[in-house]
Amino acid sequence: MGKANIEQAFKSVLERGDKAFVPYIMAGDGGLEQLDEQLAFLEEAGATVVELGIAFSDPVADGPVIQEAGLRALENGVSLTAVLEKLAEGKAKRTIPIVLMTYMNPIHAYGVDNFAVACREAGVDGLIIPDLPLEEEDIIVPTLQEEEIALIRLAALTSTEERLREISKRTEGFLYAVTVTGTTGVRSSFQENLGAHLTVLQEQSNVPVLAGFGVSSPEHVHSLTEHCDGVVVGSKIVDSLYKNDRETIRALITSASISKQK
Numbered sequence: 001m002g003k004a005n006i007e008q009a010f011k012s013v014l015e016r017g018d019k020a021f022v023p024y025i026m027a028g029d030g031g032l033e034q035l036d037e038q039l040a041f042l043e044e045a046g047a048t049v050v051e052l053g054i055a056f057s058d059p060v061a062d063g064p065v066i067q068e069a070g071l072r073a074l075e076n077g078v079s080l081t082a083v084l085e086k087l088a089e090g091k092a093k094r095t096i097p098i099v100l101m102t103y104m105n106p107i108h109a110y111g112v113d114n115f116a117v118a119c120r121e122a123g124v125d126g127l128i129i130p131d132l133p134l135e136e137e138d139i140i141v142p143t144l145q146e147e148e149i150a151l152i153r154l155a156a157l158t159s160t161e162e163r164l165r166e167i168s169k170r171t172e173g174f175l176y177a178v179t180v181t182g183t184t185g186v187r188s189s190f191q192e193n194l195g196a197h198l199t200v201l202q203e204q205s206n207v208p209v210l211a212g213f214g215v216s217s218p219e220h221v222h223s224l225t226e227h228c229d230g231v232v233v234g235s236k237i238v239d240s241l242y243k244n245d246r247e248t249i250r251a252l253i254t255s256a257s258i259s260k261q262k
């Protein structure tokens, strides 16, 4: 359960020599009744952990593909409460760890302590909260620790060295190394010194380092995982799931699995 579940999932992938693959999907894109099947598909396709997004009216870090998926989810009437209920219902059927991605506003509306308890009851193992800076973490960290839920921190390319060290030290579950400046979404290439940046983060961090933002092809997965433990892929997965192009998703997930390609 919780943080330990995430740690175990990474451990077994990395110990067999594979890289970790974390797909991001928007909860309720296609209707919340699809969620259980979507999670089962990702688990069966070989994902390590799933990052599940909660639609929000003001998604500052999200690019166009994720924003549109969020609008579709909101049109389907999806809310944080509805997603947590759905996750709780399907909990016994899943083994793949779940990380929720939500902004602070819906958490405040829910009530911080109630939210942490509801996450545990729903089988949520970790959280990504992009608009929660290190300086404000105290409002939620103690209660997450009590419920043993990991808080995954984001390392930005623009952060100072000192800040990156602090983020690497504090993060739980994994370190989310953001590979580009700006919002989420497919990019054709990455900046030249990215490999060196990821290597520094790997050295500083006691947990796996995963690169995310702009990753959309097996080639990206191969080149990034030369410098880190795995990848997070959002827009490409969201787009492919919307088009029901499951083969593209399978191929992407398999590209992180070195043992399966031999």
Ligand SMILES: O=P(O)(O)OC[C@@H](O)[C@@H](O)c1c[nH]c2ccccc12
Pocket: 024, 051, 053, 061, 062, 066, 101, 128, 130, 154, 183, 184, 185, 186, 212, 213, 214, 215, 232, 233, 234, 235, 236
């Ligand atoms: O879509 P991309 O470029 O593949 O990037 C992953 C990203 O979508 C996912 O991790 C995510 C969606 N919304 C976020 C907000 C902040 C940080 C990360 C995210």
